[in-house]
Amino acid sequence: MSRPKTSLYTTSARTKKRNAAERRFRAYGLFAVGLAMAALAMLLTSIFSSGSGAFQQTYITLDVELPEAKLDKSGTRDMAVMKKVSTFGYAPLITKALMAKLEEMGIETPLKKKQIGALVSKAAPAKLRDFVLANPDVIGTTQRFEFLASGRIDGYMKGRVTHESAERDGKISPEQLDLVDALVADGAIVKRFNWAFFTSPDASGQRPESAGLGVAILGSLYMMLVVLVLALPIGVGASIYLEEFAPKNRWTDIIEVNISNLAAVPSIVFGILGLTIFINFAGLPQSAPIVGGLVLTLMTLPTIVISTRAALKAVPPSIREAALGIGASKMQTVFHHVLPLAAPGILTGTIIGMARALGETAPLLLIGMVAFVKEFPAAPLEGLFDPASALPVQVYNWTQRADPGFVERASGAIITLLLFLVIMNVAAVLLRRRFERRW
Amino acid sequence: MPDQHIMRAFDRDLEAIQAKIMKMGGLVEAAIHESAKSLNKRDDELAARVREADKLIDALEEEVNHDAAQVLALRQPIASDLRTVLSVMKISGNLERVGDYAKNLAKRTAVLVQMPAIEGASGAIKRMAREVERMLKDVLDAYVHQDVALAEDVRARDHEVDQMYNALFREFLTFMMEDPRNITACMHLHFIAKNIERMGDHVTSIAEQVIYLVTGELPNDERAKLDYIAEAQEAEE
Amino acid sequence: MNDIKVSARDVQVWYADNHAIKDVSVEIEDKTVTAFIGPSGCGKSTFLRCINRMNDTIDICRVTGDILLDGEDIYDPQVDPVQLRAKVGMVFQKPNPFPKSIYDNVAYGPRIHGMAASKTELDEIVEKSLRRAALWGEVKDRLNASGTGLSGGQQQRLCIARAVATEPEVLLMDEPASALDPIATAQIEELIDELREKFAVVIVTHSMQQAARVSQKTAFFHLGNLVEYGETSQIFTNPVDPRTESYITGRIG
Numbered sequence: 001m002s003r004p005k006t007s008l009y010t011t012s013a014r015t016k017k018r019n020a021a022e023r024r025f026r027a028y029g030l031f032a033v034g035l036a037m038a039a040l041a042m043l044l045t046s047i048f049s050s051g052s053g054a055f056q057q058t059y060i061t062l063d064v065e066l067p068e069a070k071l072d073k074s075g076t077r078d079m080a081v082m083k084k085v086s087t088f089g090y091a092p093l094i095t096k097a098l099m100a101k102l103e104e105m106g107i108e109t110p111l112k113k114k115q116i117g118a119l120v121s122k123a124a125p126a127k128l129r130d131f132v133l134a135n136p137d138v139i140g141t142t143q144r145f146e147f148l149a150s151g152r153i154d155g156y157m158k159g160r161v162t163h164e165s166a167e168r169d170g171k172i173s174p175e176q177l178d179l180v181d182a183l184v185a186d187g188a189i190v191k192r193f194n195w196a197f198f199t200s201p202d203a204s205g206q207r208p209e210s211a212g213l214g215v216a217i218l219g220s221l222y223m224m225l226v227v228l229v230l231a232l233p234i235g236v237g238a239s240i241y242l243e244e245f246a247p248k249n250r251w252t253d254i255i256e257v258n259i260s261n262l263a264a265v266p267s268i269v270f271g272i273l274g275l276t277i278f279i280n281f282a283g284l285p286q287s288a289p290i291v292g293g294l295v296l297t298l299m300t301l302p303t304i305v306i307s308t309r310a311a312l313k314a315v316p317p318s319i320r321e322a323a324l325g326i327g328a329s330k331m332q333t334v335f336h337h338v339l340p341l342a343a344p345g346i347l348t349g350t351i352i353g354m355a356r357a358l359g360e361t362a363p364l365l366l367i368g369m370v371a372f373v374k375e376f377p378a379a380p381l382e383g384l385f386d387p388a389s390a391l392p393v394q395v396y397n398w399t400q401r402a403d404p405g406f407v408e409r410a411s412g413a414i415i416t417l418l419l420f421l422v423i424m425n426v427a428a429v430l431l432r433r434r435f436e437r438r439w
Numbered sequence: 440m441p442d443q444h445i446m447r448a449f450d451r452d453l454e455a456i457q458a459k460i461m462k463m464g465g466l467v468e469a470a471i472h473e474s475a476k477s478l479n480k481r482d483d484e485l486a487a488r489v490r491e492a493d494k495l496i497d498a499l500e501e502e503v504n505h506d507a508a509q510v511l512a513l514r515q516p517i518a519s520d521l522r523t524v525l526s527v528m529k530i531s532g533n534l535e536r537v538g539d540y541a542k543n544l545a546k547r548t549a550v551l552v553q554m555p556a557i558e559g560a561s562g563a564i565k566r567m568a569r570e571v572e573r574m575l576k577d578v579l580d581a582y583v584h585q586d587v588a589l590a591e592d593v594r595a596r597d598h599e600v601d602q603m604y605n606a607l608f609r610e611f612l613t614f615m616m617e618d619p620r621n622i623t624a625c626m627h628l629h630f631i632a633k634n635i636e637r638m639g640d641h642v643t644s645i646a647e648q649v650i651y652l653v654t655g656e657l658p659n660d661e662r663a664k665l666d667y668i669a670e671a672q673e674a675e676e
Numbered sequence: 677m678n679d680i681k682v683s684a685r686d687v688q689v690w691y692a693d694n695h696a697i698k699d700v701s702v703e704i705e706d707k708t709v710t711a712f713i714g715p716s717g718c719g720k721s722t723f724l725r726c727i728n729r730m731n732d733t734i735d736i737c738r739v740t741g742d743i744l745l746d747g748e749d750i751y752d753p754q755v756d757p758v759q760l761r762a763k764v765g766m767v768f769q770k771p772n773p774f775p776k777s778i779y780d781n782v783a784y785g786p787r788i789h790g791m792a793a794s795k796t797e798l799d800e801i802v803e804k805s806l807r808r809a810a811l812w813g814e815v816k817d818r819l820n821a822s823g824t825g826l827s828g829g830q831q832q833r834l835c836i837a838r839a840v841a842t843e844p845e846v847l848l849m850d851e852p853a854s855a856l857d858p859i860a861t862a863q864i865e866e867l868i869d870e871l872r873e874k875f876a877v878v879i880v881t882h883s884m885q886q887a888a889r890v891s892q893k894t895a896f897f898h899l900g901n902l903v904e905y906g907e908t909s910q911i912f913t914n915p916v917d918p919r920t921e922s923y924i925t926g927r928i929g
Contacts (some may be wrong), residue, residue: 248735318772322835324733325768326785327761327842336784337774445862446889448869512912513888 054412057194057209058149058157060120060183064097066132068140077136087125094120094128094147107182111175113216119176119183121148123203123210150407151187151209153180157191197412198426201374202389202397208405211398213413215373219388220358222380226293227300232350234297236302242305243312244334261325263302270299271366271370274410279367286368289377290384295367296357303356306350311342344435351428355421361392369393449514456506456527463499463534464579466492468572470541471638475568478548478631479561486545486552496538503531522655526648530582533641533648537575540634540641547627554624557614560607564628567603567635572594576644578649585653590646594658600639607632681706681846681876682727687741688721689731696722698900700741704846709868709877709886711908714897715923720880723897724848727878728764729757738803745846762789765839769851771831772839773823778815781823781834782806790797801841808874809837810867829860836867840875847871849879853886865890888912896920 070089074081081314095117102109102116107397109116124147131145132138148154152172155161157180166174200212246252267283274295278284284291317340323333364370369390377386389397391413398410444450470489477485507528510516516524574593581589611625611632651657682704689697698721704710722731731737733870743750750760758903774781782802785791792795792798802819806812810835815821823834832852839847844849849868853861868890869879881887888908895905896917904917915921920926 316772318768318770319774321730321768322729322772322774322838323784325728325761325766326788326838328760328784328788329758332788336788360724445859445867446869449889508913509909513909515885515888 006439047411047418050408051411051413051415053158053160053408054197054415055194056158056191057196058154058189058191059146060098060149061144061146061188061190062094062097062101062120063142063144064093064128065100065142066093071132071139072136077139078131079136082133082136085129087129090125090128090132091117094124102179103182105186107179109175109179111173111179115173115176116179118171119150119153119179119247121150121207121209123207124148127136148209149180151207151403152176153189154209155183155405156180157189158408160408174349185381197409198416201376202372202394203374204372208401208403208409211406213391213394213416215376216389216391216394216413217416218376219292219369221295222289222377222384222388223293223390223428224358225380226290226384227296227354228291228350231297231300231304231353235301236308236346237352238301239305239308240334240339242310244330244338257346259302259305263306266362267299267360268362270295271363273298274363274367275308285385287371287373287387287389288385289388289390291367292364292369292390293384295363296360299363300353300357303353304346304350308342309355310348311345311349311353313339314345315341344432347435348428348432351424351431355424355428358424359392359417359421361396364390364393365396365397370397372397391420396427447564449516449520452506452510452514453520453523456503456510456524458526459506460505460530460534461498461579461583463496463503463531463538464575466496466499467534467538467541468575468579470496470538471568471572471575473663474541474544474548475565475572477545478551479565481548481552481556483552486548490542493538493542496535500531500535504528519652522652526652529648530645533645537638537641540638543634544631547631551624551627557621557624557628560610560614560625560628561604563607563610564632564635567600567607567632570600570603571635571638571642574600574639575645578642580648581646582649582652585649587650587653591658593646594643597639597643597645600636604632604636678705678707680704682744682878683742683744683746683747684723684727685742687723687726687739687743689719689726689740690738691734692736696900697726700900700902702895702902702905704876704878705893706845706876707872707874708893709872709879709891710890710893710895712878712880712897713882713884713887713894713923714903715928716882718897719900720895721850724850724878727846728761728766728848730761730766732757744912762842763844764846764848765836765842765844765849767832767835767839767849767852770855771828771835773826773831773834775822775824777820778806778823778826778834778915779819782786782837782841785838788840805841808871809833810863810870811837827860827928828856829863832856832860832864833867836864836871840871846877847875847877849877849878851882854882861886884912893904896923898923 048379053433055298059153068075071085072082074079095113098116099120127147128145149157150419152161152166152169153176156166156177161172161177162179163174166172166177180189196210197212198217199214200210201215203209203211242252242255274291278291279286279293284294318335319341320333323337324330328336368390371387371389373387373389375386377383377388395410395413395417398406398413463631470492473485473492474489477483477489507524514520543604569630574596577589578593581593608629611629614621615625680703683702685701687697687700688695694807700719710725714720725731726739726743727745727750729886731739739751745760745763749755774784776784779802781803783792783798786798786801792801803812803816806815811830814830815826815834823831832855836847836852852868853864857865865886866880868877872892879887879890881890891908893906893910895909896903896911896915896919898919904911904915904920906916911920912924915924919928
């Protein structure tokens with residue numbers, strides 16, 4: 001039975017229906033993409049709107065008198081004597097400086113000394129003390145310093161705190177806010193980019209303004225280092241063995257299946273594993289980057305093994321045959337020819353695996369990284385055993401705190417984390433593009 | 440078009456065959472010359488040598504055929520290469536026939552030497568033979584230089600050879616009618632003349648192969664054939 | 677009649693249960709091009725790959741019988757296949773230069789076999805091999821360019837240069853021109869004709885015409901058997917076995 005002859009210019013009913021179906025499908029696709037884009041936009045907007053504030057900080061610039069009488073009773077710049085003066089001794093100096101400033105500006109206020117002093121962050125005296133102890137020759141002079149403004153002042157500058165909310169707030173009053181306005185007009189209070197957000201360690205619940213990601217970034221860095229140093233060689237080595245040298249029998253099949261399954265295990269299970277083996281059994285310190293690194297290594301290994309195997313498989317067998325045909329041994333073939341060609345794929349897989357590990361929270365919580373860590377861990381290798389925090393854990397930590405200043409901090413930390421992830425993934429894509437070989 | 444094939448062995452094979460053709464041509468030229476000379480000089484030793492030499496010509500023809508078959512099987516020639524091989528096979532066949540006619544001439548010479556000479560006949564035959572010899576030389580030149588004009592010229596000259604044969608035919612008739620004792624000798628001479636005329640036809644065929652080799656087409660115009668039958672028909676009209 | 681370079685006796689090859697090569701005995705002559713022809717799946721490539729033990733890389737492949745190179749059994753347990761492959765080079769169907777520079781491609785073999793004591797010696801080996809492959813003139817100014825940037829025909833000549841750099845005694849070629857255009861093919865065939873002055877060349881080809889053009893001896897394989905082996909001119913003008921005649925005239929295959 002042959003088809004009836006039709007003109008090309010007329011569209012048959014079948015074709016019309018098919019075209020309509022394809023148009024509908026395209027519309028569904030577009031709708032789905034649109035939905036995803038909208039969700040992404042909502043996420044990014046909410047994070048950036050609440051977190052962008054974390055990258056700016058309010059500072060008060062004051063000229064502080066540093067009388068020898070108060071700071072160095074002996075007059076000999078003896079460290080032991082100077083250290084005896086605690087932060088309680090330094091705090092009044094700052095308040096005095098602030099009051100002097102107000103006088104100079106000719107501002108009258110009904111506030112008491114304590115309330116005036118509350119404008120400056122409670123962390124400021126410690127900073128001043130550290131500076132003076134580091135530079136004893138400034139005693140007896142008047143120096144200009146920049147201090148962090150207190151959390152509520154910072155909030156006011158960023159719009160979180162208003163005159164209305166100050167009425168109800170125990171920690172700040174509208175009169176203090178008026179002072180702030182005056183000081184801003186004078187230029188003594190400024191809001192500028194907050195590098196300290198990245199470099200300072202975490203701070204207590206009282207001082208959200210001085211809380212920073214320094215320890216968390218360092219902790220995450222150490223863990224990534226551990227992951228890189230351990231997971232990459234082990235993963236690549238295992239992969240090479242499985243792909244190139246292992247005999248193809250039932251045992252290697254079983255191993256392959258198990259590795260693929262490991263990649264799908266929930267991360268919290270690795271946390272329990274880490275707790276049991278590394279902390280309880282091996283006795284490694286809690287909350288240390290080494291333990292976190294080891295747990296993350298175990299988590300990242302399957303990813304690296306799988307991507308390495310894919311990269312090795314992608315090397316065309318013709319290259320191997322050519323090398324063997326020349327008289328290269330199996331080992332020489334793998335290391336001189338296959339590995340260099342698979343390297344971009346391996347690198348990409350490693351970076352993606354590490355990016356995943358960077359963002360993992362559950363296993364780290366289980367090994368105790370949820371604690372508040374204020375001191376920077378030392379340099380590796382000893383530093384790997386010091387307690388530290390990690391970026392995602394820090395986010396969790398800060399969201400638990402009461403002070404609204406920490407909400408902004410947490411969002412800021414999320415933005416930082418996202419930034420690192422984006423950088424790592426972009427690096428992976430660029431690497432892949434650059435090394436995509438034409439063989 | 441570059442002259443050399445990428446596979447140089449192919450060139451070597453073709454050159455070898457063409458060298459054999461040229462060698463055959465030389466031998467056949469010599470055969471025509473020597474056989475005519477032996478008739479003229481009534482030299483039966485020379486005639487015997489011509490007959491021996493024909494074996495060489497036959498052997499060469501066999502070699503050329505064998506080599507050509509090899510080239511066809513092993514090199515798969517096409518286009519001009521194919522025409523080269525095909526024309527070489529035909530030309531060697533034609534040359535071998537011409538050689539055979541020369542051998543035949545020598546055979547009859549051996550017989551004629553026993554009889555009294557016929558006046559004037561051998562001169563005419565010598566002239567015919569010389570013309571055919573020149574035609575052969577020219578056609579071999581045309582083959583080597585792929586000269587179509589020269590080949591056409593050779594084709595045209597066959598006309599003269601035919602006319603010479605017609606003249607001789609009438610002359611021999613006259614001789615035979617004059618004196619019946621001449622009949623045997625004249626019959627032999629007639630066959631010799633006919634053989635030379637056939638040589639001319641074969642040389643013309645070689646010329647046509649040269650044209651085919653160069654242009655890819657055999658000349659399709661009727662050869663000017665002017666033998667006694669056509670003449671008689673013309674005379675009747 | 678040249679010396680016998682490779683002598684195979686009663687060779688059998690199994691791929692698991694598939695009896696791929698049955699009772700093949702053949703003597704490959706030195707300084708001669710020997711062609712293996714036959715329809716697809718007849719075993720010619722399999723047999724070729726036995727000569728340099730490339731079949732060792734396939735787990736399910738089993739080889740019995742004797743294959744002797746200059747009188748030495750290549751399947752003897754003492755023989756290291758790596759060393760064998762320095763003596764028996766191979767060129768594959770699809771040109772597969774290493775994604776390194778042209779120089780490094782050719783120098784790789786000599787390097788791993790320790791054939792050059794100094795850089796100068798290595799340079800000489802590279803130049804000699806590239807000249808042998810009729811490629812030197814085209815690449816001598818860009819030895820550091822990538823090997824994969826050459827045209828198909830040039831890449832295949834590079835692979836040939838790479839194979840001859842280890843000074844092999846036998847050169848195996850598995851359909852070396854089947855991925856190339858006609859001009860490049862003709863250049864490779866001319867090259868093979870030159871190579872036979874120094875090496876024993878064995879070429880597997882699915883083009884009978886190529887076998888006719890290029891080889892002096894031809895072996896016809898059919899369903900794993902060696903049906904006929906003789907002078908190329910005789911096989912292509914008047915083969916002895918009717919199966920050979922059927923195949924080359926295009927009646928079976």
